[in-house]
Amino acid sequence: MDAFILMTRVPIEGEAKTRLIGNLSKKECANLQLNFLKDIISLFDYVKNYADIFITYTPEDKFKIIRDIIPYYVIPFPQKGISLGERMKYAFEYVLSKHYDRVVLMGSDIPMVKYNHIIDAFKALYNNDVVIGPTFDGGYYLLGMKRLYKSLFDDSVKWGGESVFERTVNIARENNLNVSIAQKNRDIDTYEDLIYLAENISNCKKAGQPYPYNTGKFLEKIGVI
Numbered sequence: 001m002d003a004f005i006l007m008t009r010v011p012i013e014g015e016a017k018t019r020l021i022g023n024l025s026k027k028e029c030a031n032l033q034l035n036f037l038k039d040i041i042s043l044f045d046y047v048k049n050y051a052d053i054f055i056t057y058t059p060e061d062k063f064k065i066i067r068d069i070i071p072y073y074v075i076p077f078p079q080k081g082i083s084l085g086e087r088m089k090y091a092f093e094y095v096l097s098k099h100y101d102r103v104v105l106m107g108s109d110i111p112m113v114k115y116n117h118i119i120d121a122f123k124a125l126y127n128n129d130v131v132i133g134p135t136f137d138g139g140y141y142l143l144g145m146k147r148l149y150k151s152l153f154d155d156s157v158k159w160g161g162e163s164v165f166e167r168t169v170n171i172a173r174e175n176n177l178n179v180s181i182a183q184k185n186r187d188i189d190t191y192e193d194l195i196y197l198a199e200n201i202s203n204c205k206k207a208g209q210p211y212p213y214n215t216g217k218f219l220e221k222i223g224v225i
Contacts (some may be wrong), residue, residue, distance in 0.1 A: 002051035003100040003122050005091050007079070008037060008108035010062040017109075023191040028222055032215070036111045036188070038069055039212035046115040048073055050122060055096050056091045057205035092148050104131070104144035109187040111212040113141070113199060117183045124180035130172050132165065133182035139164040151175055182218070198225045 008109055009016060011033035013026040020029050022032065045142060053074045057063055060078035070076060077094060081087040088105060095103050102125040121144050123133040130149065133142030143152070151171050172179045176184040188197055198219050204211035 002050040002102045002104075003054060003095045003098070003102050003103040004122075005054045005056055005095055005103065006040060006045055006108055006120060007091060007105055008066075009033070010057055010059060010065050010078065011037065012059075012062060012065070013106060017189075019189050020191060020194060023194070024222065031218060032194075034066070035214040035218045036212075037066065037108055038214040039111050040106075040113065041069060041071065041074075042213070043113070043115040043118070044071055047118055047167055050114075051102075051104070054091075054095055056087075056094075058087070060119070069219055070214070083155060088095045088135065088143065089148070089150060089153040092145065095215050096148055102126075102144065102146050104142060105131075106142045107187065109189065110135075110185045111188060111197060111215045113185055114183075114210070117142070117185070121180075121182050124182065127178070128180040129177040131180040131182050132168060132172075134165045134184050135187045136184065136189065138166070139187065140168065141185050142182055143168075144182075149177065151176065194219075194224060201225060 004218065011030040016033040017029040044087055047053060055070060055074050055076050056079050057076060058079040063076060079087040081088040091105055092103055102122055103110045104121045121131045121133065125144050125146055130138050131144040135141050152168055169179055186193060186196065188194055201211045201216045202225055216225065
């Protein structure tokens, strides 16, 4: 049995996509993140054929904001811990304790992710201890494992820094773990990222290729596309 975890902040005005505030209003930032969530959740219809699906969220008392967009088959649980590493470690620990064979965790700021990127990550775990999906800014958006490797969540990783991906891979290899590198994707944090996303969506639409529909409609609404 496999399990997939989507890790997200609840989109709250003033707390969502804060690096975009100024280019977008606080309300627009929260709605942008909400549409990211909607588009990733739309992939769940495919992913549920391969894995049980969990969503781990923060703040704990704000789940009602996103409750209506979460499918009935998705199991929610709140995040625990202070640092990002602590929260990810808790998520893996919580789900692996339910006796899953493979667990893949992904962030929610990757609107262009495809369901096959997720499925391929599970496949990679058949022959590897760890799978990790890098982002273009030096971090990672996806991490998968078959058992809890606590060393990967050590604060020496310097969460939010530019070397998070490289440092995590090095720690894994220092511990003699086999590592598979998943599809590279772009997380959307800055306005430059957002412009790149808008251009990517426009190109996909022109070419008749799949794109994150909800995010695309929202970016059209606020004039970014």
